[in-house]
Amino acid sequence: MNEIKLTQFSHGGGCGCKIAPGVLSELLAKMPPGVVPPELLVGTDTADDAAVYKLNERQAIVATTDFFTPIVDNARDFGRIAATNALSDVYAMGATPILALAVVGMPLDKLPPEVIGEILQGGAEVCRAAGIPIAGGHSIDVLEPIYGLVGLGVVDPARVRTNAGAHAGDVLILSKPLGIGILSAGLKKGRLSAHGYAEMLRWTTTLNRAGAHLADIDGVHAVTDVTGFGLAGHLLEMCRGAGLGAALQFDRLPVIAEALALVQAGVATGASERNWASYGEAIDLADTAPEWQRRLLTDPQTSGGLLIACAPQAVDAVQAAILAEQGEAGAVIGTMEAGPARVGIA
Template identity: 85%
Template sequence: MNEIKLTQFSHGGGCGCKIAPGVLSKLLASMPAGIVPPDLLVGTDTADDAAVYRLNDRQAIVATTDFFTPIVDNPHDFGRIAATNALSDVYAMGATPIFALAVVGMPLDKLPPEVIGEILKGGADVCRDAGIPIAGGHSIDVLEPIYGLVGLGVVDPAKVKTNAGARDGDVLVLSKPLGIGILSAGLKKGLLSADGYAQMIRWTTTLNRAGALLADIDGVHAVTDVTGFGLAGHLLEMCRGSGLGAEVDFNALPVIEDAAALVREGIATGASTRNWASYGSDVVLPADAPEWQRKLMTDPQTSGGLLIACAPEALEAVQAAILTTQGAPGKVIGRMQAGSPVLTVA
């Protein structure tokens, strides 16, 4: 089992295998208008993290699905990362997960049952840590290994946190450091150190539990999680949904140490380039910014952190919620500001 390298079966791992945002926008634009019942509180309009459907005045169902190809070779770690990433969308809406369904696609002629079993066990271990069961799912025989979850949660309809409610002057907080895509590229090239791999696993398997606590903080106006479109892409979605611009202090960005070193050496994923091609026209970088800074801003994060827009007076409570759930308070990286939905990097 240890001789199997899962990444050899995938053309792009983790959230780096997502369809580029520009292409996805065109695909979604071709979809016919569907039924939008009044109790569908969050649908596809603002590219939010999950759908939200109101059941009654006190309860709403949050539903999402997320799955991808291997980002690491270890099957148990792959399962843990994929499950953590999928549940992140539930937490990003301010909800508490209640159960999950497994999404499984495996090349049965290439992977022995014990390897597939370890992937499933990794996902189950994360769900157990989140306090929920995997109550079912679906599996198929495919060419590349695919694993993920359908995640379902509950939230008070009055406390739903979307990516579209930010206000002028809000502080931007990022709960996890950047660099996961860069580390994954380093891993594929055999350049990732043991400590770098340990940091990669640490952050990609840290549940974004703080999201459920943010629902009870009045000054939290918008939340999203940073995944395949990179920090710049997901912040731009927040800008568009809120009708505001944003400014980020590049030097304030938290970055995993090994990723910072690798990206300066030119190590990055192809998804970073695709991301920039999709939305780079809406990002203003300093004229003398080196290319590696652009690659970091567009680096696809697998199981990335929460990006939170909150009133300055709510900052202490927000960082306390993050500290309580993951052992570090997150970092203030910028602010929302009036103007067109453009991201300015200072």
Template identity: 80%
Template sequence: MDQIKLTQFSHGGGCGCKIAPGVLSELLSQMPPGLVPPDLLVGTDTADDAAVYRLNDRQAVVATTDFFTPIVDDPRDFGRIAATNALSDVYAMGGTPIFALAIVGMPLDKLPGEVIGRILEGGASVCREAGIPVAGGHSIDVLEPIYGLVGIGVVDPARVRTNSGAREGDALILSKPLGIGILSAGLKKGILSADGYAEMLRWTTTLNRVGAKLAELDGVHAMTDVTGFGLAGHLLEMCRGAGLAAEVEFDSLPVIPEALHLVRDGVATGASSRNWASYGASVSMRGDASEWQRKLVTDPQTSGGLLISCAPALANEVLALIEAAQGNAARVIGHMRAGSPVLTVA
């Protein structure tokens, strides 16, 4: 069992195996319009993290699903990362999870039952940390290992935070450091250090539960979590939703140190190139920007941080809440400004 490497079964790993944003947009454009009841507060129109349905004036249901192929070889670590990533969408909407359903697809002829059990236990351990049960799920026999969750949460309708509420002049804050996709590429190449793996595991298993507290602040106008489309892709979604432009200071970006060394040496995922091909025309980087800098802002994050748009006067309070929840890694990385939905990386 110890000789089995989960990543050998997957053509991509973590959120790096998401369909590229340009392709996804084309596919979704072919979906016929559906029923949109007035109590559906958040649906498919803003590319948000989860759906939100109002039950009454004080309660709304937050529903999301997320699953992917292995990003690491250790079964329990894979389960922990996938579960943390799935619950992030509930927190990004300002909600609090109340239960989860497991999504399981496994090559039963290749993986021993003990390995599959460790994946499930890893996911369940994260749900216990979040204070929720895994109340059911569904499993199938497939060619590649797949694991994730349906996350169900609750939120006050007045406290829902979408990716489209940003305002001109808002400060942009990123709650976790970038570089997860780069570290995963280093792992596949066999060049990731033990310390680098520990940092990767630390951040991908850190719950974004601070999102529920941030949503209680009136000056927090928009939130999303940074995952497979990279920082640039998810910030552009925020720009399009608000009808604004964004400016980011590259030197202000929090980055996992080993990821910075690896990307400078040319280590990156194929998903980074696919991301750039999908939205690079809407990103302006400074004239002396290097290829590795482009790779970093498009790097697919698995279980990445929250991207928060808030009133500038509130930035220090937001940073303090994040630090109390998960350590001092959050940074103010830029601001929203008037203009067409483009991103400038200075």
């Protein structure tokens, strides 16, 4: 419908525009201590996906917000991706979304109302698919387009799954393939094919609804979603939360085919470099490993998959839950191990 390319207005797109994890840690460390009521089951301590506040013995509220600048040029697609990504944090906690609020910042002197309307329409379509309303929100006039959601969900307090509960010996499962940041970089460079774009859109608009079912499975110990800090960064958070190490099998990592070709040809995001600078000292990757492997491990995933740590006997049930929701099972990529909080790559 429109000829406007949204990515021309943004210095970085999707979860690739997140503040680097090292800088974010420094900022959070300087925050003065706040009120921490006993009902706050999950706050900022473990860098988890959302806050969880206990209402009573059977109900807790899960609250999160996520928004970013355009990762694609098409307005409706941008809205769909941003909304899917925002709701992922609710699912990652084992919760079911109940409503959303829109977060909207638009350069009103540069984007016509119909383009902004398409962005909002895309977000609303995803919320309808998730079975929830957009019940309000807030909008401002800014220099770069920004869109996302505040997501609210409900969960039984006993069913909450954080990123910090992994056990030694747990199997690691990733529900979606890697490579979204690489594809977005390829798009900006004019090197992404129509098929590659379709694959990018397919995975970034697939809701992580399996997360709401994982807490019902005995042996599921920890869940997080893989977003702006890349697979290595979010797995490292899981390690630190549990006081364990992790061992990844690189050849088992699921990767979108065109993303693999692009990263091997040198295409990557600047966020990948910032991620490695923030936590690379805790990643044991062989010095002889090609550069593209590091870039893949740190590639920022917009609306990425769920990373699940579960007992070996729970793997089949977890895979069945993922298959039922997205039509494709996840990939077994490694294990959690006793030892220091590091990620080893074999």
